Amino acid sequence: MSEASSQPEIRQLVVEHYEMLYRFAWRLSGSKEDAEDLTQQTFLTAQRKLHQLQDPGAVKSWLCTILRHLFFRTNQPKQTSLDLVPELDVVSSDGDGLDTFDSEALQAALDDLPEDFRTPILLFYMGDFSYTEIAEQMEIPLGTVMSRLARGREHLKQKLITRGFIETPH
Amino acid sequence: MNISDLQNLMDRLAHQIDEGEEIVSADQERQLEDELSRHPEWADEMRSRELFDVQLRDSLCELQVPTGGQDRLLALLEESAEPNVEDSSELLNTQPATTQERPSRRRVIGIFSAACLLFVASLGVFLSTLTPVLTVAEVQQNIPRMWDLSTEELLPTDVAISSSATLPNGDWENSRIHYQTDWSLTELNSTAGQFAEFRKFSFQSSRGIVHNGLLVSLPTAKFPAEEHPSATSPFSADIRYLSTPSGLTLAIVTWTNPETNSLCFLAVPAESRTLDALDALLYVNPV
Numbered sequence: 001m002s003e004a005s006s007q008p009e010i011r012q013l014v015v016e017h018y019e020m021l022y023r024f025a026w027r028l029s030g031s032k033e034d035a036e037d038l039t040q041q042t043f044l045t046a047q048r049k050l051h052q053l054q055d056p057g058a059v060k061s062w063l064c065t066i067l068r069h070l071f072f073r074t075n076q077p078k079q080t081s082l083d084l085v086p087e088l089d090v091v092s093s094d095g096d097g098l099d100t101f102d103s104e105a106l107q108a109a110l111d112d113l114p115e116d117f118r119t120p121i122l123l124f125y126m127g128d129f130s131y132t133e134i135a136e137q138m139e140i141p142l143g144t145v146m147s148r149l150a151r152g153r154e155h156l157k158q159k160l161i162t163r164g165f166i167e168t169p170h
Numbered sequence: 171m172n173i174s175d176l177q178n179l180m181d182r183l184a185h186q187i188d189e190g191e192e193i194v195s196a197d198q199e200r201q202l203e204d205e206l207s208r209h210p211e212w213a214d215e216m217r218s219r220e221l222f223d224v225q226l227r228d229s230l231c232e233l234q235v236p237t238g239g240q241d242r243l244l245a246l247l248e249e250s251a252e253p254n255v256e257d258s259s260e261l262l263n264t265q266p267a268t269t270q271e272r273p274s275r276r277r278v279i280g281i282f283s284a285a286c287l288l289f290v291a292s293l294g295v296f297l298s299t300l301t302p303v304l305t306v307a308e309v310q311q312n313i314p315r316m317w318d319l320s321t322e323e324l325l326p327t328d329v330a331i332s333s334s335a336t337l338p339n340g341d342w343e344n345s346r347i348h349y350q351t352d353w354s355l356t357e358l359n360s361t362a363g364q365f366a367e368f369r370k371f372s373f374q375s376s377r378g379i380v381h382n383g384l385l386v387s388l389p390t391a392k393f394p395a396e397e398h399p400s401a402t403s404p405f406s407a408d409i410r411y412l413s414t415p416s417g418l419t420l421a422i423v424t425w426t427n428p429e430t431n432s433l434c435f436l437a438v439p440a441e442s443r444t445l446d447a448l449d450a451l452l453y454v455n456p457v
Contacts, residue, residue, distance in 0.1 A: 036239055100225060
C-alpha cells in the first residue's frame, strides 16, 4: 500500500473544508475578495504540499495553518473603522432562538482585535478547534490560549456593548 | 477568587472535560462549586457568557459563502494538478515571524544536511575517479577538476585559522575557535600544486549519517596564520568530534559566514592539534 493512498484527495478536502476556510478567511481578512483569494491560495498550496501532510486526521488544522501563513505573509495589521467595514452577506442563523450580532459590527470589533487575540477566537468559534489544537497551531502554551480567548471574548463583548448590540450586564 | 478567576477555572475545567487532560485539581473543583454557591450572581454571569458564546459562534459562522467559488477552485486545482515538489518554501514553518529571521536550530541542521547532500552528490562523481591517496602530481592534475566542480556558488569564501592561541593542544571539545576570512579562493587555488595529500574519506555523524568527503592536507607555510592582522573581523565557530570508520577522529568545525549568511564546515583531523600540520577538508555550503 503506497503512502499516497492514505492521503486525502484535494477535491475531497475542498468539499469538506471550503466553506469553513472561506468564512475563516473572511473574518480574518475582513474582506470577501481577500477571503476568496486566500481560500484559493490555501488549497493550491495544499495541493502542492499534500505529500507533506503527516497526519490526515489533522488536515483541518493544517489547512488553517496554511491560510494563516498566507494571510500574514501578505497582510500587515490594518486599522478599520466601522464606517469602512464592507457590507457583509449574511445568511439566517440556524434557528436556535438566539439573535446573532450585527455582522458588520462584529467584523469591526474583530478587526480592532490584535491578531494574537483574533486568531484564537476564530479558530475556537469557527474552526471548532480545542484549546490544545489552537495551542499547537499557534505554538503557544495552553494557558496562553485560554487567556487570549478570555480576553478576546471580553474585548468583543465590550465593543458590541459600546455599539449597543448587547445590553450592559447587571 | 473573583469572577475572572472563576472564568479561568471554568475554561480549564471545560478543557479537562473535552480532552481528558487533568489540569484542574479536585480541590479546585470543590472550590469552584463553593464559590458558585456563595455567589449566585456569578452563575448568572456564567450563563450570560454561555449565551454570548453561542451568539458569537453563530454570528461568526453566518457569513454566506458565494456560490461558484468552490467550483472555480476545483477547476483551478485541476489546471494546476501537475506535481510541483520543487517549491521548498517554508510556508508551513509555523515559527513566529520574529524567529524566522534567525534560523532555528532545526533549520540550521536542515541547511547543514542539505549542504552535505548537495556537495557530496556533486563531488561523488569526481571522487569515484580518485584513488585513496594521490601524489602531488596527481593532485596537480586533479585540482583544477575539483575547482571546476566547486563553482563559486559552492565555495563562496575560504577560511584560514588566524590564530593558534585559541586552538589549544588539549581537548577541543566545546571549544570555540576564531576564524578570519582572509584566505581567498584564488590564493588557495594558486597553491594547489603544493598540496601534500589528497584523500577520500567518510565519516558517520552522531545521527548515523555517513558523509563522504575529500581531505586535503595543506602545508603550514601556506596558511598565513599571523600575516593578516587587518583582515576582516573574526567570527566564531563550533567544534564537534566525529570518528571515521577507518578510525580517524575528525574535529568538525561549523560556522556561519556572516557575509553570505551561509553555513560552512571544515573537518580537521583531531590528531593534528596544532597548526603545524593542518589537514583541512573544505566543505562549503552553497546556500
